[in-house]
Amino acid sequence: MARTLPQPPREALEIVTLLQALADPVRLELVRALRDGDGPCPCGLEAYDVDISAPTLSHHWRVLREAGVTTTFTEGRKRWVELRTEDVHARFPGLLDAILTRP
Template sequence: MSSTLPQPATEDIEIVPVLQALADPVRLELIRALRSNPSPRSCAITEYDVEISAPTLSHHWKVLREAGLTTTFVEGRTRWVELRIEDIHKRFPGLLDAVLA
C-alpha cells in the first residue's frame, strides 16, 4: 500500500511558486528527466544525472512537490516521484513546453 505526501490541489497551484521552483537549474533538470519518462520514478540520487548530495536532492523534491509540479508516493522505504503534467497543463497551458523548450 502506498501513500502520497502532501501537495496542493490542482486548483491551488499558483504560478509564482511554480516559476520559483523551475528557476533552479537542478530542479529544471529533474523536471526534464521526469518529462522524458512519464512513469513514476524513484527519488534516489542514482536515478538522476545531477552532482548534488542526497539530502539536497530531497530538498529539491520537496520544493517541486510543494509548488505542485510533482507527486511523491511512499511505498515502505521507497519514494516514487511523478510529474503532475495534466494538473500543470490545466492550470497553466503551455507553461512546461515553454520552459523546457
C-alpha cells in the same frame, strides 16, 4: 499500498510558485528527467545525472512537490516521484512545454 505526500490541490497551484520552483537549474534538470521518463521515477540520486548530495536532492524534491510540479508517493521504504502534467496544464496550458523545451 502507496501513500501520497502532501501537495497543493490543482486549484491552488500558483504560477509564481511554480516558476520559482523551476527557476533552479538542478530542479529544472530533474523535471526534464521526469518528463523524459516513463511513469513514476525513483527519488534516489542514482537515477539522475546531478552532482548534489542526497539531502540536497531531497530538498529539491520537496520544493517541487510543495509548488505543485510533482507528486511524491511512498511504497514501503521507497519513494517515487512523477510530474503533475495534467494539473499544471489544466491551470497553465503550455507552461511546462515552454519551460522544458531546450533551446
